[in-house]
Amino acid sequence: MRYISTRGQAPELTFGEAMLTGLARDGGLYVPASVPTMTEAEIAALAGLPYEEVAYRVMAPFVAETFTEAELRGAIEAAYAGFGHIARAPLVQLGSGHFLLELFHGPTLAFKDFAMQIIGQLFQLALAKQDRRITIVGATSGDTGSAAIEAFRGLDNVDVFILFPHGRVSEVQRRQMTTPSEGNVHALAMDGTFDDCQNRLKDMFNHFEFRDAVGLAGVNSINWARVLAQVVYYFTAAVSLGAPGRKISFTVPTGNFGDIFAGFIAKQMGLPIDKLVVATNQNDILHRCLTSGRYEMEGVKPSISPSMDIQISSNFERALWFAYGGDGAAVAQLMEELKTKGGFAVSQGALEALRETYASGRVSEEETTDTIRTELARSGELLCPHSAVGVRVGNDHIAPPVPMVTLATAHPAKFPDAVEAATGIRPALPQRMADLFERPERVTRVANDLAALEALIDERRRK
């Protein structure tokens, strides 16, 4: 299987190369040149299998050139062994026709662990084979950073630097990044927003001299290996609700479009997904784009669902590439307009293609709080604010007889202030991280300045 760039101007890579590279050299994102499909019988055979077995069957065709069966199976076993729930991604019922897919039983209590834990294992395998070292730099709105640190802490061939927007992540998120004591972990609190962090990261990737000198690698949600790992739970959830004999819809609290795009790949593989519903908070660029056809940047408005506080939704580029029929030149042109003019218009044909798969909804701050409160009363489920955004939009999009599955992307204890404000209940951290608030923090405050960041990273990395 070959991977090609959404902008059509970078070399084709294998899975392993695309994983270690992250962003393509033409600024694009890697996508599979063709998506492998599963037959109805193959999908039906997934029913009742352990999560790890489904993960193997779904991921294997994408990685076969890079990893053997034994390597992939070993990586999957190790990745999910530390989860706090044997089903890994359990499904609970909220109401008639509406289900919640709990993706918060990993070590950092957010769905990012599903991808990051296995990426840690796969990076380690690939680097050991090549006797290589790399420097991972990530930008985070909160959850990616802690998941990356958790996945890479203490690994021999990797140094990890995580940029997060100073003062704009929750205290639990910050402490999960600043309390690991391993010398290869560096938490950097940057002045600015998440988009600023993400932009500096992109600048580093486009600065080839630096990129090659430090062996820069990315694990942000643009990394294809992350998208792939997230495809798996669409299969486990859909099959347990009757797929392939029945269509299923999903609602996904969306920021960078990685999680929902994994659903699109599942659909391309043959899973009968009816609608993929984009749920946004007040930072609603995706909802506005799907509604109006114009993708237009506005300022970021901090919200109580901070992991979705973004205005540039990186993985949307992959969705556009499919909607434009794989036309890399057209995608490159849109991205150029975004950079120079702050927005672009999606062509009529591409907009229709997007609307065939995606629907969308936007949720205000008050509605988020209201949903946390009412859902606790209706079903007894305590939702994190991101999951509440999803549940609100999911409720609006239920179309019987198609079941709706809303993805619960974080544990409520990760956002205790918002949950307490809505319900009066302060959710407790699971036992295994109960001492988080007593552990010493280690963090470096940095300016939004590319040259200074690069100098710091080069100085601190192990050589």
Ligand SMILES: *Cc1c(COP(=O)(O)O)cnc(C)c1O
């Ligand atoms: C990252 C994150 C999201 C957004 O996911 P994307 O893949 O960026 O769309 C939603 N909720 C939580 C809790 C997250 O950590």
